Amino acid sequence: MKRIALLPPTLALLAATMPPPATVLAPSEIVAAAPGKDWVTIAPADMLVMDLARDARGVARRVVIQLLPQPFSRGWIGNIRKLAAARWWDGTSVNRVQDNYVVQWGDATEKKALPGGLAKVPQGEYESAAVSLNIIRPDTYAGNGQGGGVGFYRGWPVAFAKHGERTNGSHWPIHCYGMVGVGRDMPPDTGSGAELYTVIGQAPRHLDRNIALVGRVISGIEYLSSLPRGTGPLGFYEKPEQRVTITSIRLASELPEINRPQFQYMSTESASFTKYADARANRRDPFFIHPAGGADICNVPVPIRQTH
Amino acid sequence: MKRIALLPPTLALLAATMPPPATVLAPSEIVAAAPGKDWVTIAPADMLVMDLARDARGVARRVVIQLLPQPFSRGWIGNIRKLAAARWWDGTSVNRVQDNYVVQWGDATEKKALPGGLAKVPQGEYESAAVSLNIIRPDTYAGNGQGGGVGFYRGWPVAFAKHGERTNGSHWPIHCYGMVGVGRDMPPDTGSGAELYTVIGQAPRHLDRNIALVGRVISGIEYLSSLPRGTGPLGFYEKPEQRVTITSIRLASELPEINRPQFQYMSTESASFTKYADARANRRDPFFIHPAGGADICNVPVPIRQTH
Numbered sequence: 001m002k003r004i005a006l007l008p009p010t011l012a013l014l015a016a017t018m019p020p021p022a023t024v025l026a027p028s029e030i031v032a033a034a035p036g037k038d039w040v041t042i043a044p045a046d047m048l049v050m051d052l053a054r055d056a057r058g059v060a061r062r063v064v065i066q067l068l069p070q071p072f073s074r075g076w077i078g079n080i081r082k083l084a085a086a087r088w089w090d091g092t093s094v095n096r097v098q099d100n101y102v103v104q105w106g107d108a109t110e111k112k113a114l115p116g117g118l119a120k121v122p123q124g125e126y127e128s129a130a131v132s133l134n135i136i137r138p139d140t141y142a143g144n145g146q147g148g149g150v151g152f153y154r155g156w157p158v159a160f161a162k163h164g165e166r167t168n169g170s171h172w173p174i175h176c177y178g179m180v181g182v183g184r185d186m187p188p189d190t191g192s193g194a195e196l197y198t199v200i201g202q203a204p205r206h207l208d209r210n211i212a213l214v215g216r217v218i219s220g221i222e223y224l225s226s227l228p229r230g231t232g233p234l235g236f237y238e239k240p241e242q243r244v245t246i247t248s249i250r251l252a253s254e255l256p257e258i259n260r261p262q263f264q265y266m267s268t269e270s271a272s273f274t275k276y277a278d279a280r281a282n283r284r285d286p287f288f289i290h291p292a293g294g295a296d297i298c299n300v301p302v303p304i305r306q307t308h
Numbered sequence: 309m310k311r312i313a314l315l316p317p318t319l320a321l322l323a324a325t326m327p328p329p330a331t332v333l334a335p336s337e338i339v340a341a342a343p344g345k346d347w348v349t350i351a352p353a354d355m356l357v358m359d360l361a362r363d364a365r366g367v368a369r370r371v372v373i374q375l376l377p378q379p380f381s382r383g384w385i386g387n388i389r390k391l392a393a394a395r396w397w398d399g400t401s402v403n404r405v406q407d408n409y410v411v412q413w414g415d416a417t418e419k420k421a422l423p424g425g426l427a428k429v430p431q432g433e434y435e436s437a438a439v440s441l442n443i444i445r446p447d448t449y450a451g452n453g454q455g456g457g458v459g460f461y462r463g464w465p466v467a468f469a470k471h472g473e474r475t476n477g478s479h480w481p482i483h484c485y486g487m488v489g490v491g492r493d494m495p496p497d498t499g500s501g502a503e504l505y506t507v508i509g510q511a512p513r514h515l516d517r518n519i520a521l522v523g524r525v526i527s528g529i530e531y532l533s534s535l536p537r538g539t540g541p542l543g544f545y546e547k548p549e550q551r552v553t554i555t556s557i558r559l560a561s562e563l564p565e566i567n568r569p570q571f572q573y574m575s576t577e578s579a580s581f582t583k584y585a586d587a588r589a590n591r592r593d594p595f596f597i598h599p600a601g602g603a604d605i606c607n608v609p610v611p612i613r614q615t616h
Contacts, residue, residue, distance in 0.1 A: 099530045100485050123597065140448075140602040177408050177510045188597055202485045202606050203510055206591050209598040222407045222537040229530040283514050289431065289496055290517040294448040296604065298510050 026285035027276050031303045034272035039264040039305065040155065042066055044253035048084060048215070049261065050105075052094070052223055053245040063220035064252075064261055065180050066304075068213065069154050071128040072173055075121030076182050076212050079193035084251050086115040088194065093243035094227065098235025100201030103224040104183055106194050108243055114194055123188035126209050127170035133158060134269050135277050139297065141205040150174065150297045152268035152277075156216075157297045159208060173213040176203045176298035178221050182212040200225040203298040218263055218304045262308035276303065334593035335584050339611045342580035347572040347613065348463065350374055352561035356392060356523070357569065358413075360402070360531060361553040371528035372560075372569055373488050374612075376521065377462050379436040380481055383429030384490050384520050387501035392559050394423040396502065401551035402535065406543025408509030411532040412491055414502050416551055422502055431496035434517050435478035441466060442577050443585050447605065449513040458482065458605045460576035460585075464524075465605045467516060481521040484511050484606035486529050490520040508533040511606040526571055526612045570616035584611065 025033070046069070052061040067077050083089060089105075092112070096104035133151030142148035142159040150159045157174040173179070180198045184191030191212055198217050217224070232238040252260050266273050280300045282291035333341070354377070360369040375385050391397060397413075400420070404412035441459030450456035450467040458467045465482040481487070488506045492499030499520055506525050525532070540546040560568050574581050588608045590599035 097534075099533055126597075138448075140446075140604055141600045143601065186595060201509065203604070205604065205607065206588070206596070206600050208600070210591075210596050225407055226405075226534050226536050228534050280514070283518075287494060288514070288518050289434075292449045292514050292516070293451065296448055296511070296513065299513065 024284050024286065025275075025279060026283070027279045029285075030272060030276045030279055031266065031305075034266060034270070034276075034303075038267050038270035038272040040267050041307070042218075042263045042265060044255075044260055044262075045251055047218075047252040047261070047263065048080070048249055049252050049255060050089075050220075050249045051247040053247055055223075061220065061223040062261075063223055064218050064263065065215045066218045066263070066265070067215040068156065068173055071131065072156075073125060073182075073212050073214050075119045075125050076191065076193040076214050079118045079121070080196075080214060081251060082115055082117060083194055084249050084254070087248065087250075088112070088115055089246050089249040092246050094224065094246065095230075095243050096197075096234060096236045097200075097224075097227045097230050099229045101199070101204060101235065102197040103200055103227065104195065104197040105246060106183065106196060108240070114192060118192050120189055121191070121212070126188070126212055127161075127172045129171070130160070130169050131158065131171050133160070133171075135274065137294075137297065141208060152273070152302070155265040155268050155302050157300070157302070159297075172209050174203070174297060175199055175205050175207045175213065176216075176301070177201070178217040178301075179213050180215045180217060181207070182214060184211060198224060203296070205298075218265075219261065219306060260308075261306060263304055263306050266303040268302060273302075276300075332592050332594065333583075333587060334591070335587045337593075338580060338584045338587055339574065339613075342574060342578070342584075342611075346575050346578035346580040348575050349615070350526075350571045350573060352563075352568055352570075353559055355526075355560040355569070355571065356388065356557055357560050357563060358397075358528075358557045359555040361555055363531075369528065369531040370569075371531055372526050372571065373523045374526045374571070374573070375523040376464065376481055379439065380464075381433060381490075381520050381522050383427045383433050384499065384501040384522050387426045387429070388504075388522060389559060390423055390425060391502055392557050392562065395556065395558075396420070396423055397554050397557040400554050402532065402554065403538075403551050404505075404542060404544045405508075405532075405535045405538050407537045409507070409512065409543065410505040411508055411535065412503065412505040413554060414491065414504060416548070422500060426500050428497055429499070429520070434496070434520055435469075435480045437479070438468070438477050439466065439479050441468070441479075443582065445602075445605065449516060460581070460610070463573040463576050463610050465608070465610070467605075480517050482511070482605060483507055483513050483515045483521065484524075484609070485509070486525040486609075487521050488523045488525060489515070490522060492519060506532060511604070513606075526573075527569065527614060568616075569614060571612055571614050574611040576610060581610075584608075 046067045048065040050063040092107045094105040095108045131153045133153050136149050136151040139150040158171050160171045177199050182191035182193050183195035230237040277300050281295035354375045356373040358371040400415045402413040403416045439461045444457050444459040447458040456469050466479050468479045490499035490501050491503035538545040585608050589603035
């Protein structure tokens with residue numbers, strides 16, 4: 001019996017029957033072939049490094065989060081930089097894991113005092129002024145066929161508003177898998193940035209513009225997505241011992257250089273990314289019979305690579 | 309510091325400020341209020357019950373899969389019924405867990421002989437003749453704006469083709485979170501149904517019409533989605549001891565009645581489902597500021613409830 005795979009195990013195996021390579025590269029092959037100039041180094045000051053307590057087998061668990069660029073969510077991101085500098089998260093924990101939805105972390109006691117100087121960020125900052133997008137497509141959540149849509153801005157998936165809405169002209173980041181946002185209470189200005197979550201399932205796009213996004217997990221999401229699901233309401237852990245301790249959260253720029261990870265993202269303005277996005281929407285590698293002719297923006301994840 | 313939640317913890321808390329209930333019910337409240345006539349009992353012969361070996365703490369792990377109705381994927385589903393009756397999966401294992409993609413199970417040795425009488429199912433059965441759909445919407449993957457779209461058929465999300473394609477008139481099931489499909493080798497007719505996978509991330513809709521779907525997990529997906537990710541190519545486990553043993557897979561109809569689970573799905577032709585689908589696309593419960601005005605079909609999961 002042959003090995004049954006969902007994707008071709010090696011391209012070499014198929015070389016004999018392949019049409020010219022330009023038409024059949026898989027997205028992963030386009031990424032592998034992208035020249036150095038199509039990659040952008042992420043500044044250490046724009047990465048949060050979250051170290052979890054070692055697992056039961058003693059394995060270290062590091063999660064790296066890239067923060068959103070200007071002009072998005074600046075108030076909350078400013079707070080997050082202060083919280084990391086104050087070492088506020090050290091000793092807090094992952095408290096909620098809801099299947100096909102989110103993992104959430106912060107202070108389970110909800111009594112830990114926040115450092116001074118945090119901004120109270122208004123609801124208006126869920127959206128920003130217009131930015132210049134690449135690879136614009138229609139989108140169900142941003143007003144399909146009514147002038148809204150989605151595209152990419154400096155490495156990030158971004159949506160823009162329907163014509164005629166009060167939000168006309170506004171742009172906002174998108175709740176794709178791995179995006180990181182700010183938990184809040186009912187009033188929209190109650191999220192400080194101390195309580196964070198990441199998406200571990202189908203993109204919950206109904207949260208767009210209803211809750212602030214601040215970044216995305218670029219490494220180690222499996223240490224969050226594979227945690228046992230919580231059995232309390234909303235997936236909160238019911239017993240304190242189920243929580244996973246956060247050893248520390250720091251900006252990468254605050255870590256000693258030897259312990260500082262380095263990552264790059266593929267420029268979404270590059271020729272490689274244009275090819276990659278097309279390949280994600282039209283799979284022509286040999287496994288596929290029907291190229292779809294389109295792709296949800298959350299099915300075009302921006303390629304990330306670790307360089308140190 | 310107040311409890312920070314992503315969703316309102318209780319509706320009672322908010323009753324004082326609520327507009328008339330008809331306009332503000334959350335999807336979960338519409339489900340809770342649906343009358344008995346809007347639920348359909350799933351026949352025991354249409355459910356696969358997969359029992360995994362107990363976890364390290366001795367907890368039993370049962371996964372229940374509902375099989376697709378006529379006319380979809382009949383060849384593979386026929387094979388699956390034969391494999392279950394032959395107890396073919398007993399002692400096989402979960403072998404692959406790829407983050408934000410799939411969990412896959414079957415015979416890791418790839419040498420276990422299949423029972424006789426299995427059909428070799430042709431590629432044409434990835435699609436079916438037209439069925440009557442409810443709540444039809446445009447869709448990126450089915451030819452947005454070109455006459456294709458998606459809707460619901462007897463409890464399932466289904467897509468239909470663009471006009472003018474050779475597949476005109478055809479309908480096919482959709483790769484949403486939790487859907488179960490048939491692993492295959494490169495030729496499209498090589499999947500028997502012995503090697504199965506389920507989706508544990510963003511809907512991989514590019515697989516629609518490229519691989520056969522046969523059902524969906526309706527209970528216990530957390531026992532699959534929270535497994536450690538495999539570190540080999542495509543997320544396969546590298547060491548045999550990492551695999552999770554499948555104790556048995558049976559049709560529910562083959563189990564003793566005392567051990568037979570009972571489930572219902574919300575009729576997608578019911579008034580409750582129409583309200584639910586609208587609420588998923590336009591969240592008006594108090595947490596939300598901006599109803600999206602639309603929803604991806606995979607963000608309108610058909611409600612399921614266990615009755616025994």
